[in-house]
Amino acid sequence: MKNILLILKHEYLTRVTKKSFIIMTLLGPLLIAAFYGIIFLISFSELSKTESKTLYVFDPYNSMEGQLPKTKSNYNFEFVTDTVVARKSISENDAQLLLHVGNQKGDSIQLIAKKGLSITDKQQLKEILSEHYFNSRLNKKGLSPGMIDSLHQKITMRDEMLSGQKSGIEIKSGIGYIGAFIIYLFIFMYGVMIMRGVTEEKNNRIVEIIVSAVKPFELMMGKILGVAMVGLTQFLAWILLSGIFVTVLSVAIGANSIDTNELQNMSQSIPQSQAGGLSEIIDMSQFQSLNFAKILIGVVVFFFGGFLLYSSLFAAIGSAVDSDTETQQFMLPVSMPLILGLVIAQIAVIKDPNSSLAVWSSMIPLTSPVVMMVRIPFDVSWAEIGISAVLLFSTFFLVVWLAAKIYRIGILSYGQKASYKQIFKWLRMKD
């Protein structure tokens, strides 16, 4: 125990005093902000890009009766009577398309572009045209455009639980998903750090001196816990710095005094259907639906359980190989369940946090840290949390035992090309 603490302290101090750590800790929030800023800018500029396209409409059956609007979103429509000229024109211009209506009913339409067209174009045009046909038919039955508009109805739906509380699914999904993503990130960043550290010690042959003084198991645990502390330090620093960053930024913006009315105007200009969703997410009363004690306990249990489980696997990999480049073949099977967990979290849990896939994958130890994190805000029963946690920690002890075996032999085996066969041989070896 004393040795584990000693190693923990050494691992922690040497890592947090490194220049690269300090720089990453300081720059991290800025980098993350910049990263999201760039994503936002890209998607914003892509969405707002209104490169207008010209559509030549060839309608030999006159199904539209010449009544297509001249422009709709970023498309300009133009009726033509001859496809030859239109085809020649689109062959010279990427921004031109030809719509060829194939029958009287208008339900068979050919869309021709020089190099094919984007999926967005296809979908938007389908929508525009079917809406046009629908409206023009309603029109023929005697409904004016104003009457058609008045038939559309906006619905507000409040979701409540049996207790009468708001169910707050948006905030729950948000918290769960952020938690899952942080675990995922943490395991990858710091698990790999452990793996590198082990390989470095093995390569430098330092390990031979250390294991003549302490047990390999102590070395492994000291390293895992030390790096976990490094990770926590970095994450806490990031949260703190982001908090300061946001505060400073909002004070700076506040000094510029943006008119709150302006903000309201902005939110009003957002289409009603979206604004409803937005205000629901911001709705603070949703927080009442959260079981904070359970979430906190769950986060701690699954965060540490998951990290310990995966990092002992990473440590075992690091001990088996001679260089970083050899780690690839072993990384894949270890990272797969983690990625799978995130995919399940994204798809199944958001769809139904109590689906059987979600429940099972939150019990199976390699996926449970990520999946359970997403499920916990949805008030998973204590029994389920308990079973999953017991499974997770018993697997952790089993894996640590196996990893320590690989570690003990692996760190002293140089020059042997690590393979699965070799590792199984090590597992069967006695001391």
Place this chain on the structure above:
Amino acid sequence: MANNILDIKGISKHYTDKTALSNVSIEIPKACIYGLLGPNGAGKTSLIRIINQITAADEGEVLFNGSTLGPEHIQKIGYLPEERGLYKKVKVIDQLTYFGKLRGLTHREALERAHWWLKKMDLFDIRNKRIEEFSKGMQQKVQFIVAVIHEPELLILDEPFSGFDPVNAELLTNIILEMKQKGVTIIFSTHRMESVEKLCDYMALIHQSKKILDGKVTEIKQRYRTDKFELVSEKPIQFNHPGVELLSSGTTDSGYPMYTVKINQIKNNELIDYAMKQSELLSFNLYMPSIHDIFIQSVN
């Protein structure tokens, strides 16, 4: 009180595809320099790892000061591995205190001793530098301090002189002798046989996982003396004596005749008398076998 610091009794160690040690027994007396000799791959490192408790023997036992080797002895053993390794990006002083503490020292003790050794090794001024900025020779010196910082009773040196220049090798030799004076036992593992003759009091030869020879170095050499002599004379000598066998003849660099002869059941002086009658003798040497010769001879 046992006289031996280590009693190695019938140790065997098998790996899945080869045997590293088979039934090796060695006694290592206190306060001596013990040479562990053998070619690369003979099993020396496996034996050292067993003494260091990095791996366990399959059969046999090791006694440390008369009691079974256990975790409590770790602090009494110092180890300089053949493959040297230090943390490249950690300051020398932090490195030394870390290893000292792993061997049971308190922080203060580790710091004091690290300072003492750094001064002795002439590295004190660069104690706050990182190892990666050091020359190979300086790294070797730091590595040596790691092995001795906790003042072990038993110091195991695996190929200690590799990587040392002559000046630092001399420094290291003096330190080793000094430690022996203070009662430290030093196990000196090497495949370079000649380095043993100068330093070691005792030795064991290991070849293909077996011990083939051990004992006091002077006794071994005595045991393997061959009654061979080397003569250099002014004029050529004819060896027509039933008790003298001429093994080879030649000339020295300065052109004098030189002979290697072996005597059979006659005294040394008879050989000298016989030779002196024919020519003035310039030199007459008893030909002592080198450890290397002994090794070759005992392997065959």
